[in-house]
Amino acid sequence: MTGNKNTFEELEEALKFGWSLLDDLNFQYISDWKNDNPSRQAIGYFPIYVPREIIHAAGMLPVGLFGGGSHLQVIKGDAYFQSYICHLPRSVIEMALDGNYADIDGFIFPSICDVIRNLSGVFKIIIPGKFIKYLDYPQNFDWGVGGEFYSLELWKLQQELFELNGIQVSSRDLNHSIILYNKNRRLISQLQNIRSATPWKISTADFYAVMRAGYVISVEDHNNYLENVITLLGQIECEPEDKIRVIITGSFCEQPPMGMIKTIENAGCYIVDDDFQLGAMWIVGDIIDVSNDPMQALARAYLEQRVLSSSVYDSDGSKGNFLARLVKKHKADGVIFCAPSFCDPALLDRPELEKTMDKYHIKHISFRYHENLGQFQVIKEQVGTFSDSIKLWA
Numbered sequence: 001m002t003g004n005k006n007t008f009e010e011l012e013e014a015l016k017f018g019w020s021l022l023d024d025l026n027f028q029y030i031s032d033w034k035n036d037n038p039s040r041q042a043i044g045y046f047p048i049y050v051p052r053e054i055i056h057a058a059g060m061l062p063v064g065l066f067g068g069g070s071h072l073q074v075i076k077g078d079a080y081f082q083s084y085i086c087h088l089p090r091s092v093i094e095m096a097l098d099g100n101y102a103d104i105d106g107f108i109f110p111s112i113c114d115v116i117r118n119l120s121g122v123f124k125i126i127i128p129g130k131f132i133k134y135l136d137y138p139q140n141f142d143w144g145v146g147g148e149f150y151s152l153e154l155w156k157l158q159q160e161l162f163e164l165n166g167i168q169v170s171s172r173d174l175n176h177s178i179i180l181y182n183k184n185r186r187l188i189s190q191l192q193n194i195r196s197a198t199p200w201k202i203s204t205a206d207f208y209a210v211m212r213a214g215y216v217i218s219v220e221d222h223n224n225y226l227e228n229v230i231t232l233l234g235q236i237e238c239e240p241e242d243k244i245r246v247i248i249t250g251s252f253c254e255q256p257p258m259g260m261i262k263t264i265e266n267a268g269c270y271i272v273d274d275d276f277q278l279g280a281m282w283i284v285g286d287i288i289d290v291s292n293d294p295m296q297a298l299a300r301a302y303l304e305q306r307v308l309s310s311s312v313y314d315s316d317g318s319k320g321n322f323l324a325r326l327v328k329k330h331k332a333d334g335v336i337f338c339a340p341s342f343c344d345p346a347l348l349d350r351p352e353l354e355k356t357m358d359k360y361h362i363k364h365i366s367f368r369y370h371e372n373l374g375q376f377q378v379i380k381e382q383v384g385t386f387s388d389s390i391k392l393w394a
């Protein structure tokens, strides 16, 4: 490792900040943000994607919610759902019942699967009086059909937020928010490029913590934070280790436990791309308002600039080719299919994706997890064998 000792210390400090937010299930940042101005409101949203620009333009803090991860023991949440669904809704309910979301004034449930749909109904019962919104997305990507529908959904959302805090959003406000989030996506992409080109400089676990900060802190603070981390990474040099390069896919909603990410890295892999926290990168590139109608620009971006994901209908089977292109782009040696147990969208897509990987002779393995999994020995052995086999024989 080379670089100024102070730079390494500053980088360590910066990463610690990301980890502290990740570990804080009580969202102290939100309390502090609201204490600065008691009329402020925070709006929580669940995976994968919501147009945060609208919430920000309304003067509110968008907060991404993923459940308690490995920090939470779920007891009450289990009573609300049958055993054969994923873990995320149970832990989210546990946190709602325990008061962890006390500073959050409303919740948006984006339409990605039946579980999230039902969760929005359960929230109406367990925390009555709060703003609960089930946000529907188009599965038809023609502007005249899906575009019209989605624009109307976005207008409704903006109106509902207005009813909450009385702030009328102008086109100028919304354009300002779009510019801030465009910058945020560009900075994340820059950090992702550093991680892909030199994964020995920042582990995926640390990269994850830096990204995850953006789900709690304001976009202004996150942009400053990203700029700082990127600058510090530019000032250090580290030696690469003998590891294979992998892409992880299938983890776009319920997040894998941090212990699992570290286990994969320690078992001989550089994770050069993944779909954790996909919402922050859902729109590819800048959103450009060409017709002085920023709401329409947001709707068009969803139709024309979104990533391909298992939660979105794909009529021409292009998700497999999209993944194969990612493998090529990141010079990956293989793919790890890693989805939450009982995650219908991810697991139903897997056979087709595996078939496409086989067609292109891309090596792959698969396993499942839940967010508070504590035993990683089996995964360590499976990934270690995958890594060794590629190093020895590929």
Ligand code: SF4
Binding pocket: 086, 087, 088, 089, 112, 113, 114, 115, 116, 253, 254, 340, 342, 343, 344, 345, 346
């Ligand atoms: S993990 Fe999968 S099944 Fe569970 S809520 Fe998310 S998308 Fe739905």
